[in-house]
Amino acid sequence: MDAGRTAGTALPEAGPAGASGGPAEVPHRYRSLCLQVDSPDAAQVAREVTALTLGRWGLIHFVPDVQLCVSELVGNAVLHAIPDDCPGWLSRRRTLTVTWRKWPAWLVLDVADADPNAPTLPMGEMFGPDLADELPEATLPTHGRGLHIVRTLADFVWWSPRDEGGKSVFCRFDLTGCPA
Numbered sequence: 001m002d003a004g005r006t007a008g009t010a011l012p013e014a015g016p017a018g019a020s021g022g023p024a025e026v027p028h029r030y031r032s033l034c035l036q037v038d039s040p041d042a043a044q045v046a047r048e049v050t051a052l053t054l055g056r057w058g059l060i061h062f063v064p065d066v067q068l069c070v071s072e073l074v075g076n077a078v079l080h081a082i083p084d085d086c087p088g089w090l091s092r093r094r095t096l097t098v099t100w101r102k103w104p105a106w107l108v109l110d111v112a113d114a115d116p117n118a119p120t121l122p123m124g125e126m127f128g129p130d131l132a133d134e135l136p137e138a139t140l141p142t143h144g145r146g147l148h149i150v151r152t153l154a155d156f157v158w159w160s161p162r163d164e165g166g167k168s169v170f171c172r173f174d175l176t177g178c179p180a
Contacts, residue, residue, distance in 0.1 A: 029102035037094035043074045065153040072146035073111035107173040114166040
């Protein structure tokens with residue numbers, strides 16, 4: 001997640017109606033985890049808790065996709081989520097929160113951090129396959145793929161500012177029609 005520091009395309013700021021579990025809608029299942037951003041195993045812990053949570057909720061077939069999404073979003077928060085207007089921010093302990101919510105029709109993953117800037121999809125340079133021999137790095141970028149991966153795996157992705165500051169990035173996985 002580029003957190004607005006590079007030109008790109010912003011994710012939508014509001015999700016589908018009820019998808020974030022507004023006041024009128026209470027999730028059927030809920031789990032939340034607070035992680036230290038500077039912990040070297042933050043993404044690993046998030047992936048492990050994802051597997052345990054989804055296994056207990058009978059959603060084992062979603063584990064690989066949701067683990068990859070949580071890993072990408074946690075990694076983005078670790079790398080990019082530093083508020084621009086917070087002097088001394090690096091000297092404080094930074095945290096992020098990962099939340100899983102299950103409704104009968106949806107599983108929603110929420111990764112929250114303290115940076116209020118919108119996550120963006122980096123703008124790619126215009127390369128064609130004909131340049132692959134002359135410029136191999138054009139076909140295999142080394143960064144900026146995380147949100148593309150998340151958008152490919154999840155049924156819907158959006159973000160929202162948080163009342164207490166910062167933002168949440170959400171991924172919704174549709175459960176209707178999935179094996180029990």
